[in-house]
Amino acid sequence: AQKITQTQPGMFVQEKEAVTLDCTYDTSDQSYGLFWYKQPSSGEMIFLIYQGSYDEQNATEGRYSLNFQKARKSANLVISASQLGDSAMYFCAMREGRGSGGSNYKLTFGKGTLLTVNP
Amino acid sequence: DAGITQSPRYKITETGRQVTLMCHQTWSHSYMFWYRQDLGHGLRLIYYSAAADITDKGEVPDGYVVSRSKTENFPLTLESATRSQTSVYFCASRPSGGETQYFGPGTRLLVL
Numbered sequence: 102a103q104k105i106t107q108t109q110p111g112m113f114v115q116e117k118e119a120v121t122l123d124c125t126y127d128t129s130d131q132s133y134g135l136f137w138y139k140q141p142s143s144g145e146m147i148f149l150i151y152q153g154s155y156d157e158q159n160a161t162e163g164r165y166s167l168n169f170q171k172a173r174k175s176a177n178l179v180i181s182a183s184q185l186g187d188s189a190m191y192f193c194a195m196r197e198g199r200g201s202g203g204s205n206y207k208l209t210f211g212k213g214t215l216l217t218v219n220p
Numbered sequence: 221d222a223g224i225t226q227s228p229r230y231k232i233t234e235t236g237r238q239v240t241l242m243c244h245q246t247w248s249h250s251y252m253f254w255y256r257q258d259l260g261h262g263l264r265l266i267y268y269s270a271a272a273d274i275t276d277k278g279e280v281p282d283g284y285v286v287s288r289s290k291t292e293n294f295p296l297t298l299e300s301a302t303r304s305q306t307s308v309y310f311c312a313s314r315p316s317g318g319e320t321q322y323f324g325p326g327t328r329l330l331v332l
Contacts, residue, residue, distance in 0.1 A: 134319055146323035206251050206314055210262040
């Protein structure tokens with residue numbers, strides 16, 4: 102079973118509108134972390150936002166917010182006031198558990214959602 | 221502040237050749253990681269390292285070797301390249317006590 106599922110291969114949004122990118126995860130750990138990364142066409146991976154499993158408030162970073170619904174195991178990324186520069190591939194990722202020797206810091210990635218912002 | 225760099229950025233090689241991809245970070249981060257990115261698979265972990273001289277396998281380690289003699293360097297070697305190893309390779313690092321992994325710019329590898 103996939104640990105991270107991004108069900109939207111592609112999404113379109115009009116400039117200045119908000120958009121939600123879906124991410125569901127599967128883990129039996131109580132302690133875990135969820136991340137969103139952006140990959141523009143130039144190829145680099147840019148960290149956007151992080152949510153810890155024990156964080157009670159949804160994470161926010163500027164125009165990005167993470168809609169964390171623990172019972173539903175979802176961690177959707179919300180981008181407000183979309184800009185043309187937001188056009189990119191977006192990856193959801195999860196860090197599970199508390200292992201040793203660095204094993205607890207491995208990230209498992211979803212397959213990504215390609216967001217296109219239309220003018 | 222250079223951050224995390226990878227070299228070469230682009231590489232073409234032939235089946236059976238040995239290839240080494242370099243990763244260097246200037247932050248003194250304890251943890252370093254190698255991922256490969258392929259269409260339809262997202263990023264998959266190849267190897268990771270918790271500190272100098274401590275490395276461990278990730279999800280797809282076959283055909284790869286790593287070493288970490290110095291904290292700042294984490295080279296990835298393809299001992300005998302195969303076409304299936306054509307991919308984009310990302311190195312990442314993470315400080316101890318922090319959550320975020322920071323990625324290098326990637327190396328595009330083509331194995332003919």
